[in-house]
Amino acid sequence: MLAYFGPQGTFTEQAARGFASPQQELVPFDTVPAALAATRRGETQSACVPVENSVEGAVPATMDALTEGEPLVAVAEAVLPVRFSVLVRPGGGPVRTVASHPHALAQVRHWLAEHLPEADVVATTSTAAAARSVLGGEFDAAVSAPVAVRHYPLEVLATDVADVRDAKTRFLLVRPPGELPEPTGHDRTSVVCTAADKVGALSELLAELALRGINLTRIESRPTKGRLGEYRFYIDLDGHVAEPRVGDALAALHRHCPQTRFLGSYPKAEPGGVVAGNEEFVAAAEWVETVRRGHGA
Numbered sequence: 699m700l701a702y703f704g705p706q707g708t709f710t711e712q713a714a715r716g717f718a719s720p721q722q723e724l725v726p727f728d729t730v731p732a733a734l735a736a737t738r739r740g741e742t743q744s745a746c747v748p749v750e751n752s753v754e755g756a757v758p759a760t761m762d763a764l765t766e767g768e769p770l771v772a773v774a775e776a777v778l779p780v781r782f783s784v785l786v787r788p789g790g791g792p793v794r795t796v797a798s799h800p801h802a803l804a805q806v807r808h809w810l811a812e813h814l815p816e817a818d819v820v821a822t823t824s825t826a827a828a829a830r831s832v833l834g835g836e837f838d839a840a841v842s843a844p845v846a847v848r849h850y851p852l853e854v855l856a857t858d859v860a861d862v863r864d865a866k867t868r869f870l871l872v873r874p875p876g877e878l879p880e881p882t883g884h885d886r887t888s889v890v891c892t893a894a895d896k897v898g899a900l901s902e903l904l905a906e907l908a909l910r911g912i913n914l915t916r917i918e919s920r921p922t923k924g925r926l927g928e929y930r931f932y933i934d935l936d937g938h939v940a941e942p943r944v945g946d947a948l949a950a951l952h953r954h955c956p957q958t959r960f961l962g963s964y965p966k967a968e969p970g971g972v973v974a975g976n977e978e979f980v981a982a983a984e985w986v987e988t989v990r991r992g993h994g995a
């Protein structure tokens with residue numbers, strides 16, 4: 699079974715369908731922590747959750763839920779284009795309230811200001827939860843994934859709605875630690891480090907990557923929820939932990955931050971990124987081995 703951030707009709711469900719094997723059952727959960735908790739309890743083999751959007755940035759619920767509780771590691775990612783449909787009850791009256799997930803609302807702010815300026819904007823747990831609530835009569839319109847109309851008998855007021863063309867959301871498939879995906883030469887590694895409160899703490903971490911020629915693809919900070927001013931850094935980098943230089947860099951991050959948590963090494967969904975230089979690193983490590991064995995200089 700595969701848990702996903704639901705209910706039925708979310709963008710996350712679409713991503714989950716791409717990950718699932720033909721016979722695998724998909725199980726919706728109303729929140730990201732609930733989907734992850736089901737996987738931690740072993741009720742589902744894996745969970746599909748959104749992690750970042752190209753317009754609105756990180757999904758804090760996912761970042762927090764991956765850091766707190768038993769470890770889970772990402773084994774795959776998917777990137778989906780994000781465009782919305784605005785759904786209303788068939789024959790419904792004027793739109794006084796419009797609901798959606800905060801990330802979705804942030805991506806249609808201008809459209810709402812232009813087309814539904816009088817409507818109150820209400821946050822719901824997901825885009826599909828908004829559609830469900832419109833069906834139940836709680837709100838007048840939902841900003842949803844286009845697939846949501848297949849699950850909720852609503853009318854499409856507008857389609858292809860997005861303030862920013864080509865917006866995309868990245869999703870992760872996570873599961874309890876186990877065998878890692880094989881390196882493909884086009885991978886991403888995710889870790890989270892709790893940096894010490896001292897001068898240069900963050901630059902020390904970044905220097906460990908730069909010195910090894912490792913490309914940083916994302917860095918986000920979230921408070922530890924402990925002391926004010928204490929932060930965790932979520933780091934995505936190009937490469938797989940099986941690569942010597944990436945393994946070496948993770949060891950260095952762990953030396954600086956003993957609470958470093960590995961969040962996975964998995965194939966990248968999209969081409970691009972900087973993955974050069976591993977051969978030199980391997981060759982250099984082999985040279986050191988020959989020196990150690992007394993065969994080189």
Ligand SMILES: O=C(O)C(=O)C[C@]1(C(=O)O)C=C[C@@H](O)C=C1
Pocket residue numbers: 703707708709710711748750751757780799801802823824825826843866867
């Ligand atoms: O509510 C949904 O449909 C989701 O899958 C969540 C989510 C998100 O967290 O960003 C996914 C893609 C869109 O950017 C809007 C909402």
